[in-house]
Amino acid sequence: MQFAHDLPEAAAEPLLVRSTNADVPSEGDRWSSWDGAMHGPKPRPDWVITTLGAVEEDLGVLKTGKEADVHLIRRWVPDGTTAPVQDSLLAAKRYRGAENRLFHRDSGYLDGRRVRKTRDMRAMQRRTEYGRALIAGQWAFAEFEALAKLWELGLPVPYPVQLDDAEMLMEFFGTGREAAPRLVQTKPGPDLLEELFEQFRHVVLTLAGEGWAHGDLSPYNVLVHDDRLVVIDWPQIVDVVGNPHGFEFLERDVRVMCEWFQRRGLEVDTNEVFGDVAAVAAGSSW
Numbered sequence: 001m002q003f004a005h006d007l008p009e010a011a012a013e014p015l016l017v018r019s020t021n022a023d024v025p026s027e028g029d030r031w032s033s034w035d036g037a038m039h040g041p042k043p044r045p046d047w048v049i050t051t052l053g054a055v056e057e058d059l060g061v062l063k064t065g066k067e068a069d070v071h072l073i074r075r076w077v078p079d080g081t082t083a084p085v086q087d088s089l090l091a092a093k094r095y096r097g098a099e100n101r102l103f104h105r106d107s108g109y110l111d112g113r114r115v116r117k118t119r120d121m122r123a124m125q126r127r128t129e130y131g132r133a134l135i136a137g138q139w140a141f142a143e144f145e146a147l148a149k150l151w152e153l154g155l156p157v158p159y160p161v162q163l164d165d166a167e168m169l170m171e172f173f174g175t176g177r178e179a180a181p182r183l184v185q186t187k188p189g190p191d192l193l194e195e196l197f198e199q200f201r202h203v204v205l206t207l208a209g210e211g212w213a214h215g216d217l218s219p220y221n222v223l224v225h226d227d228r229l230v231v232i233d234w235p236q237i238v239d240v241v242g243n244p245h246g247f248e249f250l251e252r253d254v255r256v257m258c259e260w261f262q263r264r265g266l267e268v269d270t271n272e273v274f275g276d277v278a279a280v281a282a283g284s285s286w
Helices: 106-110 119-125 128-151 190-209 246-263 270-283
Strands: 055-064 070-077 089-094 161-164 167-171 223-225 228-231
Touching: 055 089, 055 167, 106 119, 128 161, 128 167, 190 228, 190 270, 246 270
Parallel strands: none
Antiparallel strands: 055 070, 070 089, 089 167, 161 167, 223 228
16 A cells, blocks of 8 residues: 655744753653654644644553553643644554564565565565564554545544654544543443444445455454544554455454454344455455
């Protein structure tokens, strides 16, 4: 997949009284990391703060995982500026380096992906030290690219604010400073359960129409916010046709999610759902 990026922009620096150390703001932990980062698609939501005079504070860990940790970040503009948006919360996904990641499952997801240099492709296939570093970088880049395109398609995913090295800032879903629950943690009533299933079905059908599968879809990487699904964790997004295991990933996504809805008491025909989604995915390659 190849998507266009919004390159870093120049912005006027607002009047702000800084501390004596230019590297440390008088408030927060650091100056805004917007400058020099790769930015999300336009039009941007109005809560995205782009002012270079903004500051950021790490409020703690929201989630830990094998591939990355997610922190809650507050970004705000100190008093004395004229920015239209003054304060927002962001989720910061910080990907682990090559030396701290598990690569036993990378090969299946990476099938069908290509890099420009043959040397790089060979290094990735052989899992050399250099190749492992390339793979680590691909996960962050792939997820940012995927979120940008999926958000433009109107799918329920976090808006990708920016990518800077191995840190991606994205939309935070929650109440106050508490993150929205994962689907697996919820116990929806019959009406909401059916509505959530239809939302899930819409997501996988829309993805299939683009020729993609999430690749690791489960109730653990779907949030429920205001009775709406929000699908997270996209670094392994799969090209269903280009990847020789693409339809296997697609079938697994459908089966795992349908089984959860079945356990909650909803009558679901997994084979029928997969048949519909697979037909759409196959048609996307024509």
